[in-house]
Amino acid sequence: MSRELDRFYRSLADDTDPRGLIPPDQVRRHADRQARTRVAVGALAAAVLVAGTAVGSHFVLTAGATTPVGPPADTPAPPSVSPAQPATAPSPAAPTGSPRPTGSTSRTAPGTSMSAPGASSSARTPTSIPDRAFFDLAVANSTGMTPAFRSGPVLPALCGAEPGGSGVVQRRARTLAFKLADTPKGYVPDGSYRHSITIYGPGRAVDALAALRKAVRDCPEQEVSGAPGVTSRQRLLDSAGYGDESVLFELRRPFLDVNGQPNGEDEVRLVRAVRIGDVVTVLWEQGWEGTSSPRSQVDADSRRAVDAVRNWWE
Amino acid sequence: MRDERSFDEFYRSTSARTLRYGHAVAGDHGEAQDLVQEAYARAWRQWAKLAEHPAPEAWLRLVVSRLAADRFRRLRGWRTAVSRHGPPEDVRPPGEDTVLLVSALRQLPTNQRQALALHYLFDMPVEEIARETGVPTGTVKSWLSRGRSRLAELLPGVSAKELEVNDVA
Numbered sequence: 263m264s265r266e267l268d269r270f271y272r273s274l275a276d277d278t279d280p281r282g283l284i285p286p287d288q289v290r291r292h293a294d295r296q297a298r299t300r301v302a303v304g305a306l307a308a309a310v311l312v313a314g315t316a317v318g319s320h321f322v323l324t325a326g327a328t329t330p331v332g333p334p335a336d337t338p339a340p341p342s343v344s345p346a347q348p349a350t351a352p353s354p355a356a357p358t359g360s361p362r363p364t365g366s367t368s369r370t371a372p373g374t375s376m377s378a379p380g381a382s383s384s385a386r387t388p389t390s391i392p393d394r395a396f397f398d399l400a401v402a403n404s405t406g407m408t409p410a411f412r413s414g415p416v417l418p419a420l421c422g423a424e425p426g427g428s429g430v431v432q433r434r435a436r437t438l439a440f441k442l443a444d445t446p447k448g449y450v451p452d453g454s455y456r457h458s459i460t461i462y463g464p465g466r467a468v469d470a471l472a473a474l475r476k477a478v479r480d481c482p483e484q485e486v487s488g489a490p491g492v493t494s495r496q497r498l499l500d501s502a503g504y505g506d507e508s509v510l511f512e513l514r515r516p517f518l519d520v521n522g523q524p525n526g527e528d529e530v531r532l533v534r535a536v537r538i539g540d541v542v543t544v545l546w547e548q549g550w551e552g553t554s555s556p557r558s559q560v561d562a563d564s565r566r567a568v569d570a571v572r573n574w575w576e
Numbered sequence: 577m578r579d580e581r582s583f584d585e586f587y588r589s590t591s592a593r594t595l596r597y598g599h600a601v602a603g604d605h606g607e608a609q610d611l612v613q614e615a616y617a618r619a620w621r622q623w624a625k626l627a628e629h630p631a632p633e634a635w636l637r638l639v640v641s642r643l644a645a646d647r648f649r650r651l652r653g654w655r656t657a658v659s660r661h662g663p664p665e666d667v668r669p670p671g672e673d674t675v676l677l678v679s680a681l682r683q684l685p686t687n688q689r690q691a692l693a694l695h696y697l698f699d700m701p702v703e704e705i706a707r708e709t710g711v712p713t714g715t716v717k718s719w720l721s722r723g724r725s726r727l728a729e730l731l732p733g734v735s736a737k738e739l740e741v742n743d744v745a
Contacts, residue, residue, distance in 0.1 A: 266734040267727060271696035273673035275596045281605060283595060283613055286587035290580065293617030525622050 391434040391459050397563065397570035402443035405451045409438035416458035416544050417474070418513055418533060420496065421481035425473035426535075426542065429466025434459055439550065442559060453553050455563065456546040459571065467540045471509050474535055478511045486515055492524070505536035505543075505568045517552060530554040534564050539575075543567045578623040587616060590633050593697065597637055600693035602644045603682040605670075611643040634708050637694075641709075645686045680730035688723035691716055 283289070396409070416435050417425070435458035439451035462470060478496050486492040494515040501510030513531040516524035532555035535544045545564055547555035591612070598608030598615075615636050619626055626632050670678075681689050690709065694700045702720070706713040728734045 266731070267692075267724065268696060270673050270677040270727075270731060270734075271600065271693075273671050274600055274677050275593075275697060277670040277674040278596045278599045278605065278608070279592055281609075283591050283609060283616075286584040286591075286616075287580075289587065289613055289616045290583065290620050292613075293620040525624065 391432055391461065392574065395459050395571055395574040396434075396436060396457065397566035399438070399440050399563070400443070400566070403440045403559070403563075405439045405441050406447075407439045407451070409436045409457075411436045414456075416456060416460070417535075417546060418531065419484065419487070420477040421484050423473075423477035423481065425477040426460070426462075426470030427473075429463045429469065431461040431463055431540075433461070437548075440559065440563070442556060451550045453550050453555060453559070454548050456544075456548055457567065458544045458546075460542045460544075462540045462542065464540060467537045467542050468507075470542055471507060471535060471537050474509050478509070489518065492516060492518065499532075501534060504534065504564050505538040505571075508534055508536040508564075510534045512555075528554070532557065532560045534560060536564060536568050538568060538571050541571055541575075543571055578620070579627065582627055583620055583623050586619075586627075586632060590636065591616070594633070594636055594640065596697050597693050598640050598644065599678070600681060600697060601641055601686065601689045603678050603689070605678075607644075612640055614643060615639040637708065641686065641690050644689075676731055677727075680727050683730060684723055684726055688719045688726070691719040692723045692727075695720060 411434060414435065416433070435456065437454060437456055439454040441449065442452045445452055460467075460470070475498060478498050481496050483493050483495050486494050492515060494513050496511055496513050499510045499512055501508045511533055513533070514528050517527040517529040518524055529549070529552060531547055531549065533544065533546045535542055545560060545567055547560050549555060594615070595608055595612050598612040599605050602608045602611060618639055619632065619636055626635065629635055681692075684692075687709070691705055694705045694708065700708070702713050702716045705720075706716045709716065
């Protein structure tokens, strides 16, 4: 061993020691907090990083679809978190209905001519969804990250079902991160949404929500894609007071540690679909590096999502 | 069930040398604090299993190494956690040798820093480094040899010739 190099490393060790780490109880507390607020494979990061040209927004309101979300690019291999998205075998989503491509990735609000939701005048069915139809997070929940409008699935996999896949006139979807109000600036986000707005043909939005309820009921369990032997359980939850009607369900699966092993805790995702007339808006909370969905936050943002749709129409 | 006491004991008994290792691998003390604390956080999250691991400290170093290799980690949360702990105590500035070494290490690939740190901070022989890093011994020898040669170029008073004579990698 080189004595000279040894001397240099001894100096480094001596200089490192006085400036140590925080006490172990704080590390544990911080770790547990992170565990609560981490998401499976940051769907937002993946959505932003995974290449994909968003062309049009006429995608079906369907489960499965494209490739399961991969880990964020900044996640090192061994301590990577497993995807939260309990996707079953992906099934390509086929555009249905007779959407009119409107360049939905445009951030400008195209002119619209439409009736109020619920009015069954097909002649006044809108053909485009402007940015203002999408809600703004409360200031306290804003991460400063710009929402990304991307194509892709707007519902988690549900045993291969494709609820709401027909009767679609127009759809736009985005992914946005949020933080909880008491999370300091600079922390990683506490969660992320896959947020979509779909315009259906007259009466078809009712069918879409009915199909979604049935799909959840018919899929109490499914194997998590990419995690053999790991099961996701789905169930409907009470959801009253949102729009004309709404469907809320959870996907519950074991939280997998950095080695892909269950650690005894659950990771819970919440998804709420709300119908406002012929429009359905879906908030699919996808977490952030393993976080579970905070119910109160999802409730609050669901209300904001409904208000934004109503304000758009009115 | 995770045992807080055993984790805290593990933390207290290993954190100093893990931080040294992190410093030598990351080439920056502040960054080393972040990634070492992140590594311990990950250890705590799966402590129920890791406590039974035959070499939890080696597992920890592996996480530190891989975190250090990934410059895009979001570790800023630890800065906040540290700041909540209060202002750091006054410590003397790092010595000249440390400054020079850290500056030189930043010019080496992570795998060379890792091998050198295990060798010089933990006195590990080549075979043990190979086991821990999961590469053949020849690769470790290469890392050490190249790392030392580069350090000899960058550090004053370190003779490449002396390295060749004294360091049998």
